[in-house]
Amino acid sequence: MAYFHHRWSLTIFLIVATLALIDRAMAGGYAAPSGFKATPWKLAHATFYGDETASATMGGACGYGNLFNSGYGTDTAALSSTLYSNGYACGQCYQIKCTQSKFCYSTIATVTATNLCPPNWSQDSNAGGWCNPPRTHFDMAKPAFMKIAQWKAGIVPVTYRRVPCVKKGGIKFSFQGNGYWLLVYVMNVGGGGDTASMWVKGTKTNWLSMSHNWGASYQAFATLSGQALTFKLTSYTSRETIIAANVAPSNWQVGMTYQAKVNFK
Structure with a gap:
């Protein structure tokens, strides 16, 4: 009987605590303790744009302006519209690894989404129209691309996953x-x-x-x-x-x- 009473009391406590957390979340001031977790690895392709200075990547569809001042630097990527989600994907972080290419390095690059790679309807999706829907594609800043593959590859198959963004200094x-x-x-x-x-x-x-x-x-x-x-x-x-x-x-x-x-x- 004592054991049953203990379990029942614990159950009531957990229910009350859970309801309290839900109330705080609905009130807008509570950050769920679970946080964002890394997603499973998926297949995609990656290219690069700009040169080694990444000057061509400044600005972009997310509106971050100078990416050095914004805290993103050169570890960035433009997303195909399938990933970009009308801008709601801005700021998301990805790990990208080159695969199935002789030009691959073993390094994994972690990048932040700062731009949109728009469709190119004049090109076939498998021959230049790399960002045409429904393709999942990363057009990386050249310094980030050079972490995962030799730049002369042009385009490489990759595996990628969403990961929590680790930032310093606050929003x-x-x-x-x-x-x-x-x-x-x-x-x-x-x-x-x-x-x-x-x-x-x-x-x-x-x-x-x-x-x-x-x-x-x-x-x-x-x-x-x-x-x-x-x-x-x-x-x-x-x-x-x-x-x-x-x-x-x-x-x-x-x-x-x-x-x-x-x-x-």
Whole structure:
């Protein structure tokens, strides 16, 4: 009887604890302890663009601008539209390994998705139209490609998997717009790396939902000038949510980048 009572008490405790975690998650301030886990390996192909300086990879469809300033450097890749997911894949991290080619190295490269490799409908999918749907393809910055294969290969078969993004220094928020329209580019996100939803809260407002603009940018049509700003983000992949409190001071300005002290785990 005592053993049964102990098990019953433990069951009640676990149920209550689970409900409490769900409530916190729905409230938006709880990051699930499981975090984002690496996915199984899959097959794809990889090419490269630009030269050894990776200058051609700056900017891109995710809107990260100078990738050195954004924290991504040259370990980046443009994704075919099948992977890009209309920009929701921006910031995701992948491990890529060359396979089944005489040009392969044994090294595994870890890259961040920062750009879109658009379809080339004038070329066959197997002869130049490497990023045509439904192909899964990585167009890597040349320095990243040279970690997995000799550049003269041009294109190589690869295995790849999603992995947690390991970032330092916290999430970065780059501001554009004006006092009545705030456009924010979200960068340097750890964990799942991506963002599905975003909210902003000023010192004089409640939470305001921000709509997805393009790439890794979100916008709010509201009067937010003169207010310190707090942001809430939900990962596209892991659904983890985190609050970055007091990211920008009340005298924030467009054209500036503000860094939070927190990040996805």
